[in-house]
Amino acid sequence: MGSMRRALFCGAAIGGLAAVPNAALAQDSAAVAAAAEADNTPVIVVQARRQNESLQEVPVTVTAIGGETLQRYNIDQVADVTSRVPTLNVQVGGSGSGGQLSLRGVGSSNISAAFDSAVAFEYDGVVVSTMRMVQAGFFDVEQIDVLRGPQSLFFGKSATAGVLSLRSANPTSSWEVGMRGSYEFEEKGYLVSGYLSGPLTDTLGIRLAAQFNDIDEFQLAQAGSPAVNQKRGLTDFIGRLTLDWQPSDMFRANLKVQYTRHENDGALGTGEVSCGANGIADPIFLLGGAVQLPAGYDCKTHDQRYYFTDTAGPLAGGVPTPSKAAGRNGVPFGETDIWFGRLQFELDLNEALRLTSVSGLLNMKSVDFESYSYGGYIPGPNGTRLPGGAGSSDPINNLEQYTQELRLTSDLGGAFNFMLGAFYEDRTITFDTSQQGVNISFLGPDPVTGFTYDWDKTHVTKTEALSFFGSVIIDITEQLELSGGVRWTDEQKVQTISVPYVHSFLLGGTTFVRPGFFSGPINFADDNFSPEVTLKYQATPDFNVFASFKTGFKSGGIDNSALPSNSLSDAAASGDFSSLIFKSEEAIGGEIGFKAQFADRDITLNATAYQYVFKDLQVQNFNAQTVQFITSNAGELTTKGVDIEAKWRTPVPGLSFTSNLSYLDAKYTDDFLQPGGQGGFINLKGRRGSQAPEWAGNIAADWAIPLSDNLELFLSGNAAYNDGYITDETSLNDYVQPSFWLFDANVSIGHPDGNWKLSLVGQNLSDKIFVITSGGRPFLSATGDDLFLTQNRGRQIFAEVSFRF
Structure with a gap:
């Protein structure tokens, strides 16, 4: 074990499956020789403990997906990874954070x-604080690692449920040019990408990569949708520069700078409206019923025809300026610009100590406009429909984040090794939006300003986090390893809320805050110790067992979606803003597992059993009747289950199988009160958690068939099963997604070394549509039961050509 650890400490790329980041130009051949097995079995390298380790030896439950697999299946969105990782759930789109990740039901x-x-x-080594990095596509990826369970010791303050880690490709040791182009037939989209990579000097490597994706029919309108855009499309551009510098064996530095531009025709994404148990499209119920608009949608939730409506005429003009929504006459759109930079250097202080620094910088500016009534039209002449969208808003989400991490890692060559580290984050989130929560301008625009919006408000949240962590690895014997450590985190947040404008018609009572309202600083602070300990027994070079005790911590904070009515106005009147504060989330539990290889390592079998308790799980829901966001902490969620991973490199040359199977039992095991029911509350204690399928798994086959020395046929397929889950956490009868299968396939022919390739790729071949999350449709009457459902994308068929030389 010691020789393997020292080899990986030197930054060796083993077996060609996963190049170790930031050391692409200087491979230590002696280290590779020490680490690789005589039979040249590929070794996958992961960084689950913030250092390079073999996937089969690290005592952490990890699923690793290599860049070659991602390219074979045209996986260019994080959401597309879910078919390879059971219990991983990815929802993309909408306002707010712009996406959601859940793992093992959390x-x-x-x-x-x-x-x-x-x-x-x-x-690329930086934990980012916006899911809009998920919303935008990714490309030129070296490897994705999914770490299950709390990972707070090594990954910091927001890893209570796990980590999705993405590593982009680095410069190659010789000059290389790659190009890829594909056309997708279902959504009428094309993608072009390319890279140039190689050594500028003996010590400096460069990689330039870019990708452009244009989808013309991301969504098609339901017949009768009163919208300018009857087709909604989206475009993504991503450009990345990587510089890798190794002036000596003792020092290496790696710089990545990336720009992402994402545009779309609305923030709703692939969202449909269910007409609920009563089977009818409930009207858009406004102003206490004084205004009721026909919903318009046809209640067909799985036909991939979406109801679009532009903003109703009386509400469409007069956006409080400055706003990119001004002058668009209520037509939805979305724009996101992200600059991301990461500088990492590694300095070998001597043969036994390495200092690693990771500096991250993220700047995001995002704005979108949408009508969040999800329905509505105004009857026009001769049976026509005029736009009737209500609840429109133009949220501006800006983020500035700087992070700095330092790690000192040892390789003392003996039984004891350690890691010491420190982490600092400075972050500012600005959420600035004009909203139509009451839609009062159906009665007339503001007589003073002419604005048709109910209010304009801005939340600015500044976060400063500091943490120190340390871990040790002790080889008690040659076979028995004890590892563990603790992270201390201190996080402080300050939010200010300003409401410069409120529609004059809303100022007659005490329900709304006054124009010019300013909250002053609202403070939150918390600190936490997160310990972790693991015992691993390496019975043979091909079999180890481990047991871990882990804890997790995710800081609480101040809600930035509170509206200027009800909770915010009550807080303003009293000066007590505690109702906006949500508590920190903590996890505690453990897991036991084994990792094994048999038959000359042709067969791999890994399994983990776990149980964790999540206290004060942070939850936010939307009350469709009161049009209010409800932020709370679930008392307790207990998750337990088993994850199994198997791989088989068959006797048939080039043919291999991989599979995953997960069993999950996730329940609320303490009082969890939500509005509704008798007494005004529903207690979800005992109910299953949301996004938590009891059974999920997949099986994939890959077969490379040599036709000649210069020609190879490649066939692959993946089948994924999910036995269903609850999609919300508001009641005892929330929408349940039934069980489903997904099927992907790839057929390609090309040069065995990848010099050229022609491919036909299919994702979700059965065109299965399933619900990811659900919530009440806004502006329902007391008897309305319609739901808004976020869904996956339908079938995609790609024809692709790629070259590399």
Whole structure:
């Protein structure tokens, strides 16, 4: 074990499956020789403990997906990874955070950007604080690692449920040019990408990569949709520069700078409206019923024809300026610009100590406009429909984030090794939006300003986090390893709320805050110790067992979606803003598992059993009748289950199988009160958690068939099963997604070394549509039961050509 650890400490790429980040130009051949087995069995390298380790030896439950697999299946969105990772759930789109990740039934709401994600999203070594990095496509990926369970010791303050880690490709040791182009037949989209990579000097490598994706028919309108855009499309551009510098064996530095531009025709994404148990499209119920608009949608939730409506005429003009929504006459749109930079360096202080620094910088500016009534039209002449969208808003979500992490790692060559580290984050989130929560301008625009919006408000949340962590690895014997450590985190947040404008018609009573309202600083602070310990027994070179005790921590904060009515106005009147504060989320539990290889390592079998308790799980829901966001902490969620992973490299040359199977039992095991029912509350204690299928799994086959020395046929397929789950956490009878299968396939022919390739790729071949999350449709009457459902994308068929030389 010691020789393997030292080899990986030197940054070796083993077996060609996963190049170790930031060391692409300087491979230590002696280290590779020490680490690789005589039979040249590929070794996958992961960084589950913030250092390079073999996937089969690290005592962490990890699923690794290599860049070659991602390219074979045209996986260019994080959401597409779910068919390879059971119990991983990805929802993309909407306002707020712009997306949601959940793992083993634990995640964080996409409604609010105030929540950190319970599944940390690590991008090239930096944990980013916006799921809009998920919303935009990704490309030129070296490897994706999914770490299950709390990972707070090594990944910080927002990894209570796990980590989705993405590593982009690095410069190659010789000059290489790659190009890829594909056309997708169902959504009428094309993608072009390319890279140039190689050594500028003996010590400096460069990689330039870019991708452009244009989808013309991301959504098609339901017949009768009163909207300018009867087709909704989207475009993504991503450009990345990577510089890798190794002036000596003792020092290496890696810089990545990336720009992402995402545009779409509305923030709703692939969302449909269910007409609920009564089977009818409930009207858009406004102003206490004084205004009722026909909903318009046809209640067909799985036909991939979406109801679009532009904003109703009386509400469409007069957006409080400055706003990119001004002058668009209520037509939805979305624009996101993200600059991401990461500088990592590694300095070998001597043969036994390495200092690693990771600096991250993220700047995001995002704005979108949509009518969040999800329905409505105004009857026009001769049976026509005029736009009737209500609840429109133009949320501006800006983020500035700087992070710095330092790690000192040892390789003392003996029984004891350690890691010491420190982490600092400075972050500012600005949420600035004009909203139509009452839609009072159906009675007339504001007589003073002419604005047709109910209010304009801005939440600015500043976060400063500091943490120190340390871990040790002790080889008690040659076979028995004890590892563990603790992270201390201190996080402080300050939010200010300003409401410069409120429609004059809303100022007659005490329900709304006054124009010019300013909250002053609203403070939140918390600190936490998160310990972790693991015992691993390496029975043979091909079999180890481990047991871990783990804890997790995700800081609380101040809700930034509170509206200027009800809770916010009550807080303003009393000066007590405690109702906007949500508590920190904590996890505690453990897991036992084994990792085994048999038959000359042709067969791999890994399994983990776990149980964790999540206290004060952060939850946000939307009350469709009162048009209010409800932010709370679930008393307790207990998850337990088993994850199994198997791989078989068959005797047939080039043919291999991989499979995953997960069993999950997730329940609320303490009082969890939500509005409704008798007494005004519903207690969800004993109910199953949301996004928590009891059974989920997949099986994939890959077969490379040599036709000649210069020609290879490649066939692959993947079948994924999910036995269904509850999609919300508001009542005892929330919408349930039934069980479903997904099927992907790939047929390609090309040069065995990848010099050229022609491919036909199919995702979701059976065109299965399933619900990811659900929630009450806004502006319902007391008897209305319609639901808004976020769904997956339908079938996609790609024809692709790629070259590399």
